[in-house]
Amino acid sequence: MTNIRTLVPDIDEDIHYASADNFTGAVVDGYQAPACYLRTAAAQALARVESTLRAQGYRLRLWDCYRPARAVAAFVRWAGDLSDTRTKAAHYPNLDKGKLLGEYIAPVSGHSRGATVDLTLLHCAGTTCQPLDMGTDFDFFDPRAHTDDPGITPAQRANRQRLLEAMTAEGFVNYAPEWWHYSLPPAAVPDLIYDVPVR
Template identity: 55%
Template structure:
């Protein structure tokens, strides 16, 4: 976990290998109380290994997304909540890694956690696409953590992150009233500051800036 006070000026990202990545900033150093749980930099994810392009567990975003996320975090702090991110900017090479995995052979043992009721071949499309808004630096995956007496813990959203199933749909009828209220708390806070939710994934939000869209990037996360 990396917790720093929100700064008026966001720090530039040090991963600039090309000029088109110069606007990426380190949200972990700009969003108050942000908790980092960057799944693709390690093995706790649906492919079971570090994903190509993730060389450090950092949350990088375009500056407008980082600033909007900081506003969300400040709103939630007064109610005793913090944001916990699973993924932010995603290099295009990582998207390619996901597609390769989805096209590979199924493993009945490894499917139980991320997609127990879905055929692996059905993941391409709605869940795993050949291009991703994450690669534009305006999309992130996150949840809420409840903070009491200096300790924070993720709240119950009804499914884990990256659970490919109808129960992960934001408005799924197959979750409890409390789980639905938790999802709505996150959604209300994000929408208030310009983010929109992807309805098939309760954790997935994109800053809505309209057109034109920023370019897809393939700079490693370092």
Template identity: 60%
Template structure:
């Protein structure tokens, strides 16, 4: 049986979500208007050759357009979170693997953009790739919600790369793409193949060693636990 504190932690992580999972209480929005003012660190500054594919800064995402607040394809996290993620990357490299980051800090205005999209039943342009088995009306609140843990600067979306001796890296097979809304993206989905579940578990093990915990409905979604500032969200743009 899990200790009570473990059970509480699991519930807290399940509420940290993304696209976003629902949260019980709205955090305050900090007045900081830059990453430096908010105490955030750039992953590119900590790990200059970190692999990133920041989806919301472009058009390859479930909305189909650049998301408000993403002015550049950069990854910012609260400094202790960024430092923990850098340690994950260093350890993985010793085993011929690396991280590929899809999203980090997400401004509050970006989450509002998601909600407007979710409320527009006419816009189904990206259904085939991102939610083929679900009616769009069912995406809220399990996958998209009014508040996101990403806005607190302690949550990251990512996958694993396998690299050869020459430094060429390819994404490992996780069974779905990033931001696939549906049961197959659940970390322990019985419909994923044994290889896909093994790859997901390898990512989970690497992240857990540095204190990150997975949101079980999304194999790519991790939050540092305990969060450095769970009561505070941010809205400065990603630049």
């Protein structure tokens, strides 16, 4: 595993699961620090994406990278607690919580293989960067988060397409129900799941 900051020291990180600002409403088990670790090949590919985007006036913002298996188990426990709906308005306003397991929350995550990243785009003018409008926030469990959702605006679609093109140029593959979710399959070891805490 490689900490992305060893390759891009000033990359923009907003690791949601290391704080209470996520769909569980609490710091997630396994996140002891707000850091992005990836398998080295995935980290190198992501650094190339960042370099290409910077030349175009854009940057990446990272929300999640390697995810310990214990964090995934915490997500499953949270999804099973139907009495806790504190984050419904922000993350799943149109779904019953009992329907989140499956398409949105899985018992095994590719993130735990160290070659998957959740991220968005920033547009920069000089040293000031602002997030692009992607149509939904991160971890919004709804069809509107599908990469090709027909209900988003042309500008939002163009922003998602810019991210998609930048990531696929380096071999990343998008998970269609989540516009922010990309994996680099060759960088992962099949069936190998890590559970080392993020420190």
